[in-house]
Amino acid sequence: MLMITQTRTLWLFTTLITLTLMARQGLPTLALSAAGSGQPMAPSLTKVALRHAGSSDAFRPPQPTNLQEIREALGYPEPARKAGIEGQVILRVWVDESGRYVRHEVEESNHPLLHIPCELFAPYLDFRPALTRGEPVPGTVAIPFTFRLSDMTE
Structure with missing residues (x-):
């Protein structure tokens, strides 16, 4: 049980970091409903402005x-x-x-x-x-x- 919890925690942490980095780079990310809300976690695409090499964020x-x-x-x-x-x-x-x-x-x-x-x-x-x-x-x-x-x- 402990191994499953550690694996799940590591997966959630890795996913959170990946999504944060994607958002900072202007890449589309998936928004998931809050855990424990009783609703299934259905992904929905979040619009994010994409940056290009000529932008001030480059x-x-x-x-x-x-x-x-x-x-x-x-x-x-x-x-x-x-x-x-x-x-x-x-x-x-x-x-x-x-x-x-x-x-x-x-x-x-x-x-x-x-x-x-x-x-x-x-x-x-x-x-x-x-x-x-x-x-x-x-x-x-x-x-x-x-x-x-x-x-x-x-």
Whole structure:
């Protein structure tokens, strides 16, 4: 009996959170009659205004402000160039609501000689913070670094 009660409570809690998140995102939700009212819980569709990407409620991820300078300072890592290694590194960067770097992870890389130098430069990235409804919030952004030997000018 205890297990059933815990499972039902967890289900209700999960459902409540899901419906709350759906409503906040402007998605249609189901309205159910109050428990214990004697009436069957018949779902009815609740109208909610949908928001689009151009609205003031849209989320905007953090935007790097000095990425070009970082890329120029990084250049082509010399050991990778000498070894003939090419590829792309994608760093996932976490940014706080003030636009400050918090941490990063390597999301994609084909060789450590490429991603380790990128990781060393990541903390020096500056950002405009993410925005939700025009307010600064923490967020993440994927930042690509592409290395091609054919792009080298010597």
